[in-house]
Amino acid sequence: MEGAPRKGPLPRAEVMRHAVHMADALKEDQPGGASSDIYNFGCALYEMLTGRPVTGARRRVEPPALESFLTKCLHPDPAARYQSVAELHQALAKLQKGRNIRLEYVFISIAVVTLALGLVLLMMEFPSRQRFTDKDVLVMADFTNTTRDPIFDKALRTALTMQLQQSPFLKVMDDGKVRQHLARMARPLDSRITAAIAHDICEREGQRAMLGGAIADLGNAFEVTVQVLSCRTGATLARQQVRAESNRDQVLGAISKAASGMRAVLGEPRSSLEKWDRPLEQAATASLAAMQAYSFGVERRSLGSELASVSFFERAVELDPNFVNAHLSLFSAYNNLSDDNRATESLKKAFALIDRASEYERLQIRALYERDVTRDLSKALAAAQLLVRSYPRSGAAHYVLGSIYESLGQNEQALREYQAAVENPAYTAPLIAAYMRLNRFAEAHEAAKTSVDPNVHRNLLRLAYLQGDATAAAKEMQWFTGKPEEHLSLIEQFENARAHGDNQKAVALAGQAAALARQHNLQGVADELLADAAKMRGR
Structure with a gap:
């Protein structure tokens, strides 16, 4: 039989x-x-x-x-x-x-x-065949999930990325870069990254290897497999297989073990592993549900839906109040939405949990906290410089250092860091702003290219006003129309009207922007706009 x-x-x-x-x-x-x-x-x-x-x-x-x-x-x-x-x-x-x-x-x-x-x-x-270098970038595919439990679909890919980010040696291709390739391949930006798609992206980038994973339910345990495949031949370059107890949350521990083993296989020095390898349960969260919510927020942000990401990050910290990465992501999201008060509140929460963060997040949090809360820019600069020395391949590290140079008025240094950061398209907006501060408008336009990031289009609207280009300004306003982040466009229009002394128009625009902000639970943004409008009416 x-x-x-x-x-x-x-x-x-x-x-x-x-x-x-x-x-x-x-x-x-x-x-x-x-x-x-x-x-x-x-x-x-x-x-x-x-x-x-x-x-x-x-x-x-x-x-x-x-x-x-x-x-x-x-x-x-x-x-x-x-x-x-x-x-x-x-x-x-x-x-x-x-x-x-x-x-x-x-x-x-x-x-x-x-x-x-x-x-x-x-x-x-x-041995040269098996060792990776600081030029190699791993293209990650989504996990193959045969358990029929959807909680694993996004969460495991995010968890593995988060664990590998602790390594200063390995580099996983940023989601924004992956989505740029999806656009060039005429695929929807939210496409599932199958092994075939990851292979195509790997070849387009001229990279050496792709990273994939799988999870299977064995009845009394879950089996997690992580492997690196050659983009040229399809041969397995490295593989780790770890079993977790049938409790789903134990799978995050299996991801940590698999990632640690993979780092060693691919040539990361033992000294690096000993220094920069904390398990997810200690450096992020032990809750698979919180990781799933966080992964949805990460996906929304990479698709340009900054506002939509907030509810997922908030859900992640509701499920695990000690999830430091989620607090840090809330800081970034609120900062990009111009909600300064909530951004500062989230950053303070992240700082209070700094001992639960990996070294990678810890250095970011410290630099940002000194920049935005204590406003001690010398300490912020020292922390950010250490971050870049420790993680020279991280776009986030160069962005943080660039932002501190920007706060110090050192615009050329800021530009250099933003240029290094923009390998991750998430940092395109600050690069455009850096070019604008140096009156390098043509390069600002070139840096923008095709983007779904609202803050890129906000900077393009600001650039259109600087150049007196009404057609370009109308195009950017149209881009925002009907989007959840439309208040950002109205804020720029308000600032432009105020700069030109058109108080009546500015007050009306402030009211429109405040109404939209309130609709999306950005009360702090609305209050600030209405306070500015009240001052203008009193003049």
Whole structure:
């Protein structure tokens, strides 16, 4: 009957088929992926001995020495397995001394491991193939979710990105950059990033590798797989496989372990891992529901819906008040929506939780707090410079440093940092503003290109006013019409009317902007606009 377990051990031909399959799998992997291959080896050996695949409730094998060997191979924690093929080979050799073990399986197993060991040693002669450099960027695909539980769909990709961001060594392509490619490929900006799409983007960028993941429900546990594939050949460059208990929140811990293993496999120095590798439960959240809400907010922001992101970030901190990343994202969102009071409130909350942040977020929070709350720009500058030295590949790091140079009036230095930051399109708006401050208007227009970021279009409206271009100004006003962030356009129109002494028009525009802000629960923005209008009426 098809699909039924076999009775008795596998035929010799089938055993050798497993051996060849394992050798091929190991040939594709890099040496750092030995833990996953040892698990697969244990699965194959168990099936050879019993005629059944490994399940959560597998039966024990005899004698006890062989059961102990298998238990270590199949341990859900990769760190508890044999850590190298050489160690595995030694353990198998010891099994030969046991009297009750069927020698044919031991001999076959030793032959397989010897072949695998030879392949590993061969690959170790060419270490340059497996090491990533500070020029490599990983293109991440969405997770393959076979659990039918939608909570994993967005949350795991965000969690893995967040965990890998702690590394100053690895760089994952920013969502904004991915969406730029989707636009060029004539795909909807909210398209699911399948492996095929990630591969296309990887080739367009001339990058070396793509990153993907999968989650499966094994009944009594969830299995998380993370792997890096060659964009050129499709071969597996690294793979980590971790099991989590059936409690869904435990999956975040599995993501942390998989990410840590992946960083080591891809060549990150041990000293870096020891310094910059906090588990998600300590550096972000232990709540999968909070991570899901946060991931929706991140997605909304990358699609240009700043206002829509706020409710998701607020939901994340409602589910986990200690979720420091969500507080930091609320600060950014409110700041971009011109709600200064709420932005400051969110930043203060993030600062109060700074000990729960990863080093990457901690340095950002400290620099921003000194900039906006204490207003000690010398301390802010020192913190931001340390941030850039620690994470030179981070667009956020260069943005923070640029913003502090801007506060100090050092516009050329600010421009240089914004130019470094704009590899992440999320920082296009401050780059445009930096060009404008230096009267480099043509470059400001060139930097804008096609963008869905409301703050980019707000700066383009401001640029149109500076250049006296009524046609361009009308185009930007039209872009905002009907969008949730339309109050930003009206604020710019209000500021322009006030600058030209047209108080009557300015007061009317302030009223319109305040009404829209109030509709979207931005009461602080509305109050400030109405206060400005009242002062103008009193003149």
